[in-house]
Each structure stands twice: as C-alpha cells, then as structure tokens.
Amino acid sequence: MLLALATLLAAFCLVALGRGAVAVPVGDVARILVARLPLVGDRLLTAWAAGHEQIVLVVRAPRVVLAAGVGATLGLSGAAFQGLLRNPMADPYVIGVSSGAALGATVAMSLGGGLARGLVPVAAFGGALASIAAVYSLARSGGRVPLLNLLLAGIAVSSFLSALVSALMVFTHRDVRPVLFWLMGGFGGRGWFHVLAAYPYMLAGGLVVLASARELNALLLGEDSARQLGVDVERAKLVLVGAASLATAAAVSVSGIIGFVGLVVPHITRLVVGADHRILLPGSALAGAALLVMADTVARIALPPAEIPVGIVTALVGGPFFLYLLRRAHSRFW
Amino acid sequence: MRKLVTFLVALLMVAGCRGGAAPAGRxxxxxxxxxxxxxxxxxxxxxxxxxxxxxxxxxxxxxxxxxxxxxxxxxxxxxxxxxxxxxxxxxxxxxxxxxxxxxxxxxxxxxxxxxxxxxxxxxxxxxxxxxxxxxxxxxxxxxxxxxxxxxxxxIAAGIGRRLDDVRGRVMAAGGERPSVFWVLDEFLWTVGPGSFVHDLITLAGGRNLAEGLGLPYAQYSLEVLIEQDPDVIIAATLDPSFGPGLADLPGWNSLKAVREGRVYRVDGDLVSRPGPRVAEGVETVARLLYPEIFR
Structure with missing residues (x-):
C-alpha cells in the first residue's frame, strides 16, 4: 500500500514538473533534469531554450519539492495530532501553530521596510513556536499535560492570536492584500531558498513523529493503558507535540496556512490502510505530499496566465473525494 | 374615481417639473x-x-x-x-x-x-x-x-489636451510598443483588461503583458512572466519594502527588464485614481516607456 502511494506521489511529481502555465516540451523537461545529473549530464546536448531551463529548474522544481514536503508534513502532523488527542477534528493547526505563525507574519508585514518583508518566514516560524510553547505551558497542571487542557488552551490561544491578526490588519492601514494572501497559503514565487530553509525542520520533526508510531498506537487505548504497556506518556506527549509542531511551523512559515490537507488526509489514509500508526503515519505523509503536489499543479495550470490560491484547490478537490470515501466506507471510520 | 383623478393631477405636476417649470429642484x-x-x-x-x-x-x-x-x-x-x-x-x-x-x-x-x-x-x-x-x-x-x-x-479640457499630446507622441514614435509587466506586490498580482490601469498602460503607449488575463486583477504566473520576458516592469507602490520582495523571487534577476535596469516604481495613487491627476499619471508612465521622447 505504501509502495502504491509512493508511486502515485512520484507520478504526480513528474506531471507537476512537466506541466505548467508555460508549455515546455516533455522531452526538454526530461533533458533539462537529466543534464543536472553527474556523469550522464555531460553527454547531453543542451538544445533547449534558456528561458525554459530557468522555468523548470528555478521556478517549477523547487515548487514541486516544497509542495511535497509541506504536504507530507501536514498529513503526518495531522495524523499525529488526531492520534495523540484521540480527536477526529484535530489537525496540525489545532493547538495554535497556524495562528502564531499568522501573527508573526502579519507583524513583519505591518512593520514594512525591506528587512521586515524578508523576515516574514522567520517571524512566522518564531510566532508558531512561541504560541506552541505558550499553549503547552498553559495546559500543564501538576507536572502533567491533560490532553483536553492542551486542546482547549490551543483553541483559546488561537482565537486570541487571530483577533490580534485582525486588529493589526484593521489598524495598520497598509495594503491588507499581502496579509490575506499569506493567510490563504500557496507556493507562488517560492524557490530553492525556501526548500533549504524549511526541509531540515520538516525532516527532523517528521522523522521523530514517524519513530513514535508505537507510542501513538498505545495511546489510542487511553493514557492509563498506555502507561501499563510501559509508555512514558508525558514524555511521549512532549516529544510528539514538539516534533509535529516544529515540522508544521517550518511548513507554515514557507507556505502560509494551507487548510484541509492536515485534517482530511489522515482520514482518507485511515480509510485505506487502517488505524495502525506504523502504516498510517508514513501513509499520511505520502498521501499529503501527493495531494498537495497535485493541487499546486492545478493551481498553476487551471487559469493561465493567472494563478489561483492552492487552498481553494485542496478543499475543492479533497472535500468531495473525502465524502465519496466516507459514503463508501459504510462502517464506522473513526 | 377620485383616486384616479388625484393620480392624474400628480402625474401632470411631475411632468411639469420635468419641463423645468419647478423652481425648487434641479x-x-x-x-x-x-x-x-x-x-x-x-x-x-x-x-x-x-x-x-x-x-x-x-x-x-x-x-x-x-x-x-x-x-x-x-x-x-x-x-x-x-x-x-x-x-x-x-x-x-x-x-x-x-x-x-x-x-x-x-x-x-x-x-x-x-x-x-x-x-x-x-x-x-x-x-x-x-x-x-x-x-x-x-x-x-x-x-x-x-x-x-x-x-x-x-480641468477636463486640460486633461484631454495632455492625453492627446501623449497619444500623438506615442503614435509618432512608431515601432513596436514596449511590453509592460505591472506588478502590485511580491505575490505578482497584476492588472488585466477591464481594469483602469490596463487602460492607462495602453494609452501611455505600452502593451500590457497581462493582456491575456481573463480578469481585471489576478496573481500572475511566474513561469509565464519569465517566458514572456517584458521590456519594462512597473511596480505601482511607494512602499520601499517592495523591491527586496520581488528580487527574492526565483528567476527574477534573469529577467531582461531587471538586467537592463528597466524596473521602475511609480506612486500607486497617482496611476490608479480616476481623478484630476490622471493625465499626470499617464505622462509618468509614458516617460518611463519612452524616455527619449518624453523628457
């Protein structure tokens, strides 16, 4: 099953590289990419338009790679939060990563100035981590972090931060379109810089989450049962929340707030592969990556030369597909 | 019946007003x-x-x-x-x-x-x-x-004269019209046909790169921008933080307009308001497009 998902992801990536608002012949795309490989590349004739090389290597490729990484992170973190909180409504943003990031980004954009503009991803990342730290310490009581506290503290902090974002947009009297656009999320204009900046955190956080599959399976039975099975529950919570949030914070800081993927991809994957986190976690990562790569391709080519926000595509395509699976599943899916 | 008469009388009075007889209302x-x-x-x-x-x-x-x-x-x-x-x-x-x-x-x-x-x-x-x-x-x-x-x-006559002057000079310049990418922010929002600014670009002698856009305002594809490689790029804002955001875009520095130093910033208010300064806005853009003709 995982193999099938990986194949699907690879296929989507190839389509994404081959298709765009500018029609680059598929043969040229292949040659441009192969020419970059060591040894083989030197034997190839460079017979394509220079602009096309620019488009494939500098504009399109980093977008595809970034969409895959962000999609994988959102799918994986969503599955982790749903499992940890034992709540089907949970998603990677449920305990405040996105609103913290939004506040950081909005502050940077409201300050104006070239330096602040360039710092938007950094500010978003910092805001996300700060809000998670705040939620986690607010939820702590007597050396433990009850999951319900975590959820409620997350919701309260999220609302508070969102209000601050709205207030900034109302009171700073700048053009609010950049902020709105950032909030909607997307990969337009992202390059290798963003890939290099976000991937280390997404990979590190993602690997830690993947390694916690056994703890998540145990936690599904309830905290007491997990403890009896020898799981250090409090430590597992801290590790999972920390790792999933770190990865999500990095994803959000380079892509804005892309909704829906982190909520629905784990459900879709669970319907297909079952609830065992050893398969569910990597499955959600692969499915999230495939969905977002596909959605971003649609966003790029649906309405040329215009682009549409990728969040619109994920919800428009993913929503009906999810409902279809839900109807077909007949039995209880959660 | 009485209602009908009242109605007819009222109708006559309204008609009278329309005739200009009413002193109170213009x-x-x-x-x-x-x-x-x-x-x-x-x-x-x-x-x-x-x-x-x-x-x-x-x-x-x-x-x-x-x-x-x-x-x-x-x-x-x-x-x-x-x-x-x-x-x-x-x-x-x-x-x-x-x-x-x-x-x-x-x-x-x-x-x-x-x-x-x-x-x-x-x-x-x-x-x-x-x-x-x-x-x-x-x-x-x-x-x-x-x-x-x-x-x-x-004022209207003055605007008309200045616009005619720009039209005449652009016409006399002949040759191919420079292609212009009009950019509103680092997300590459631009203006298409149906927008006021599209009209302004055209009048100033430019060819809007986004003339194929089906919408008056939309986010432009970076791929398409690189492929079409405009002669001139105009950023319509006074926000100085704008430049760095654009320069960070992948492939931006390979654009012809960037290499040739033909990226300009104009006052967004001057060029987007249908007001008395509209001729000034058109002239500002025309000067950027045809520096040798408009001094």
Missing part, C-alpha cells in the same frame, strides 16, 4: 444613470472615494468638503478633513452626523453605500470612471452638480 443624471434632484448647490459634501476628493479640491470646493475616506491623502489639505471610513466600511453614523447635502460615492447604483444612504434620505451622486476617457466626463458631471461647471470644463 435634476441631474449621475455616473450610474440615476436621476437626482437637488434643491440648492450643495454646501456640505462627503466624498467616499479618493478620486472624488481630488476632483472636489481641484474644483476649488475644498472648503465645502466636510467628510472624506481614510484613504484620501491628496491634496494634503484633504488629509485634515474628517474621516468617515472608506467605501467598503463606511461609518454611517459619522456620515449622517455631518449632515451632508450631497455624498459623492464611487461604484454603481446597486452599491450598498448608495442604497443605505438613500434610505437615510441623503442625496447620493454616483461617480463611475472605469476608463481614462470617462474621467473628464465624470469631472464635468461633478462640476455640474456642485455648481462649478466652468472650473470643471477647464
């Missing part, structure tokens, strides 16, 4: 084609669009403007006038409190601000200039309704 048709009857020349005017504010001040009516939007920053005197929100979020309490005898709104007859203010019994005059050509016409209309027809005529 009838106007606004930019949206609505009929408006005003008793006297308006003395307390609220402007709900920056372009309207600029027109009123240019007509020498600044002292009669009692309320403007938060975006009205020109001329500088206008900034000191009481703010009543903006076209999307007007503060109706403040507007009513100013007791205006005329509100100049931008939009259409169906715009919420028009219907709401009408319901409050405040006369609303809609100004609508979607193209450069329509600006002079709207200035004349505003001059008429405010009793400043002569000044309006002068």
């Amino acid at each position: 009838s106007f048709t606004d930019g949206a084609g609505r009929q408006l009857i005003l008793g006297e020349i308006p003395r307390r005017i609220v402007s709900m669009a920056p372009a309207n504010t600029e027109i009123l001040f240019a007509l020498g009516l600044g002292s009669r403007v009692v309320g403007v939007t938060t975006w009205c920053n020109y001329p500088p005197e206008a900034a000191g006038t009481e703010k009543v929100g903006d076209a999307w979020a007007p503060n109706y309490e403040l507007i009513v409190g100013l007791e205006p005898d005329l509100v100049l709104a931008a939009g259409t007859a169906e715009s919420e601000i028009v219907t709401r203010l009408e319901a409050l019994g405040i006369p609303v005059f809609v100004v609508d200039a979607p193209t450069i050509e329509a600006v002079g016409q709207q200035i004349l209309l505003i001059g008429e309704v405010t009793g400043a027809s002569i000044e309006a005529g002068d």
